[in-house]
Amino acid sequence: MCATMSKKKKSDKPEHSGVPDIESARGISGVESAKDWFRARDIEEIECLVPDQGGVARGKIMPVSKFLASPVMNLPLSIFYQCITGEYPAYDGLVDAVEADTDMFMQPDWSTLTAVPWAMDPTAQVIHDAMTRDGRPVEQAPRQVLRRVRELYRKKGWQPVVAPEIEFYLVEPNTDPDYPLKPPIGRSGRPELGRQGYSISAVNEFDALFEDIYKYSEHQGLEIDTLIHEDGVAQMEINLRHGDPLELADQVFLFKRTIREASLQHKIYATFMAKPMSGEPGSALHIHQSIVDAESGQNIFSDPETGGPTPLFFSFLAGQQKYLPAIMCMLAPYVNSYRRLTRDSMAPINVQWGYDNRTAGLRVPPSGPDARRVENRVPSSDANPYLAIAASLAAGYLGMTEELEATSPIESDAKNRDFELPQSLLEAVAEMDESEEIRQVMGSSFVTAYAAIKRQEYETFMKVISPWEREHLLLNV
Structure with missing residues (x-):
C-alpha cells in the first residue's frame, strides 16, 4: 500500500570511494564497452548471478580479468531443479539433460551491470540468462518464463x-x-x-x-x-x-x-x-x-x-x-x-x-x-x-x-x-x-x-x- 507519510530519498551521494555509479554502466552492450568501465573504477571482482526457482542468487564470483576473457560461462542445468533446502527432486520423467548433469551456459545481460556497494573491495555484479548449448533460452529459468x-x-x-x-x-x-x-x-x-x-x-x-x-x-x-x-x-x-x-x-x-x-x-x-x-x-x-x-x-x-x-x-x-x-x-x-x-x-x-x-x-x-x-x-x-x-x-x-x-x-x-x-x-x-x-x-x-x-x-x-x-x-x- 502507499502512504502519504513516507521517508524521502536523500539526494546526497554515498561516501563509498571506488564504487561505480549506475549511470556510468548504461549503454554497455558487450565486453569491449565494459572494459573501460571496469578499469576506470578499479573493479577487481565480479559476481555473475542467475536467479533460481526460489529467487536465490546462484552463480560464480571471479576476477574481472577472467570474466572479460570469457563472459559466457557454464553452470549445471540442475540449479533450476534445486529446492530451497538444497535438495533435488527425483529426475525421473523430467529432463534427460538434468539426469546427465549437463551444463547450461550463462550469458550476461549487460543492462543489469551494477556495483556491489557493500563489498569490501570494488566489486560489480551482473545478472545472467541461462542458455542451452545450441543457443536457446533454458525454459525452466525464471527470467525466461517472464520473458x-x-x-x-x-x-x-x-x-x-x-x-x-x-x-x-x-x-x-x-x-x-x-x-x-x-x-x-x-x-x-x-x-x-x-x-x-x-x-x-x-x-x-x-x-x-x-x-x-x-x-x-x-x-x-x-x-x-x-x-x-x-x-x-x-x-x-x-x-x-x-x-x-x-x-x-x-x-x-x-x-x-x-x-x-x-x-x-x-x-x-x-x-x-x-x-x-x-x-x-x-x-x-x-x-x-x-x-x-x-x-x-x-x-x-x-x-x-x-x-x-x-x-x-x-x-x-x-x-x-x-x-x-x-x-x-x-x-x-x-x-x-x-x-x-x-x-x-x-x-x-x-x-x-x-x-x-x-x-x-x-x-x-x-x-x-x-x-x-x-x-x-x-x-x-x-x-x-x-x-x-x-x-x-x-x-x-x-x-x-x-x-x-x-x-x-x-x-x-x-x-x-x-x-x-x-x-x-x-x-x-x-x-x-x-x-x-x-x-x-x-x-x-x-x-x-x-x-x-x-x-x-x-x-x-x-x-x-x-x-x-x-x-x-x-x-x-
Missing part, C-alpha cells in the same frame, strides 16, 4: 507495466531455528512492542540502516518510491516505481539482496518470510499491473474518449479471478506462505475484486484513466519476483484472450466470504500441474520442473516435528 509471458503480450501489441510493493520484517539475529523470532533493538535501545503502522518515529528507530539501504540502492540504480512502516512489529514496506516487468523483477531480486546485506551490517536480520512471527501480519509482494498499447502508449484499460474502463480491463480482472488458484504455488511458494493466508489476517483468501477494497484479493486503486490498474494482493514476499509477476500477467493475458467476464465488484469485507484459493502448498501445486492453459502460457517443461521442486520441499517439511505437535500431542494423545 515468455511478456512476448505473448508484445505479439498482441500490448506492453505490460508493473509496480511491486515489498513487505519485510526486521528481526533480532537468530541462529537457532527452534526459537521464535523477536523484533530488533532500535536506536532508543528498546525493541518495538506494539504495532506502529505508518509511524515515522518507528522507521526512525532504524535510520542508520535505511540510510545505507538508500545509499546502496542509489549506487545500483534501484529507485525507491516510498518507505513506510507496515502494521506488524518492525515490519516495513518499500514501494518501487512502475516499469517493464523484467526490469522490475530484476530490481526486486537485487533489492532483497541489498536489504539483507545492509541489515547484516547493522547486526539485524531482514526476512522476507511470508509469516515469520505468530500473531503478526504476514508480508506480501503486491503487484500493480496495467497494460498499454505498444504504439500509442495508451492505457488499454481505459477508453480514450470516455475515460471509463474498457472490456479488456474487466477481462484482465476475470483472468486473474479464474486462474489465481492455478498460479497460487508461484505466488505462495512455501508451506509457510499459507500461514499468511488466513481469515483472521489482512491477507486475501478469495478471488474477489473491488474498488479501493484492501480486503479483496484484487484491488483497483483510485486513479485517473491513464493510471487505471489492478493490484494483485495475493502474492507473499517470499515469492520469486520473476515467477510471481509472470504468473500474474499470464492470468490477465488469458482473461483478455479468452474474453472472460469478471464478477461484480465487492464493496463489503471480502474476508467474510468463503475461501476460493488453495489452502495448502500441495493443493496449489495440483491446481497448477493440471492447468493446460498455464502450461501453454508459461511453458510445460517449467511447470513440470516447478511442481517437482515444490512436492520435494513439502516432503522435506513433513520430516520436521513442530513445537505445536510436541506441545499438544506429546502427553495428551
